[in-house]
Amino acid sequence: MLELNDITKIHKGRKRAVDGITMRLGTGVVGLLGPNGAGKSSLMRIAATVTRPTSGQLLFQGADVVAKPEVLRRQLGYLPQDFGAYPNLTAREFLSYLAAVKGLAARSARARIDELLETVNLTEAVRRPLGRYSGGMLRRVGIAQALLADPRVVIVDEPTAGLDPQERVRFRNLLSELAADRLVLLSTHIVSDIESVANDIAIVAQGRLLRRGAPEQLLRTVTGHVWETVVGPDSVAAVQARHPVSRMVRTAHGVRVRLLSTTAPGPDATPVSPDLEDAYLAVVGGMPELAR
Structure with missing residues (x-):
């Protein structure tokens, strides 16, 4: 559905925010996982046609999106990391305005x-101005606007920032439902958000x-x-x-x-089943010999 071929983004000062990334993305949840500053948001903005790559090719169903971004934009729902809203509008007014911009019929x-x-x-806060919403509530408005036009491609950047645990579960369940027949590209540095929904x-x-791989492939490493x-x-x-230590409990x-080691780190150490956080830690630099 969406292809990124050798995508590179070089910002002023010659910093490579994205360095030659190639991925083919189809139906389902694709989790983009990495530390802060890894280039995730830059890559998401390119995929969402907000910014152009310095080099490389972006294709949607075979069409060149860099040359003709409207091909993807008609099928796209996007929640940026820095989503903002008009503070004097209610949630309903704000979403109605965006629906009109997207060309949706009023009824x-x-x-x-x-x-x-x-x-x-x-629903209980629908008459309250957005300027009186909490950060988590604004994030939920952002999620709603991304889904307004029932898009075939949904791109969400750090979508659970500011959400409480119950809201995060609700949103992850929503992503799973959406991914049954469309592409959902989810970027985060929170391993648990990826672990529960991404295939x-x-x-x-x-x-x-x-x-890159399925969760079970990463765990095998x-x-x-x-x-x-x-x-x-x-x-x-x-x-x-x-x-590399993944967690400590007094x-x-x-x-x-809990740590990573190719051999027993001591006579009293016990081997345990890995989780995705262990695999992530190995890949991003804790144990590069296991990440090949």
Whole structure:
């Protein structure tokens, strides 16, 4: 459905925000996972036709999107990381305005807006000006506007920022439903958001695509290399200096450490099943020998 061929974006000062990324994207949720500053947002803006690549090719169903962005824009719903709204409008007024801009008929737009306001749990705040919304509520308005025209391609950049845990679950469930017959490209640095919905994960860092695959493929790269051990508080720094540590929990018996190592890190270390956070840590620099 969407093809990115050797996409590169060089900003002023010659910084490569995106460095030669090639991906073919089809139906389903594709999770773009990487640390802050990895180039995710730059890549998402290119895919959403907001900015042009310095070089490379973007195709939608075979058509050149760089030359003719309207080919994709007619089928696109986009939620940028820095989404903003008119503070004096209510959610309904704001969505009605955007529906008119997108060319939706007034009657169908009203029904669609009512449906979306319920989907994002904003029906009780529908008469309140957006300037009085919390950050999480504004994010939900942003999600609704991205879905207004029932797009075939949905691009969402850090969509759960500011959402509480219950809202994040609601949104992830919504993405899963949407992905049944369309492409959803989701960018985040939160591993749990990707882990629960994406059937295809692309890990990026420093503008480059480091690894891509299904969650089970990524987990296989670290199977047998994830350990837990309990150490004294004074030993934590030494452990962190020798091994990538994914998490630590203080207990009555010491600090329980979960880490990556190709061999047992100590006589009392226990091998444990890997999760996506372990695989992500290995790929972005913790254990590059496992990320090949």
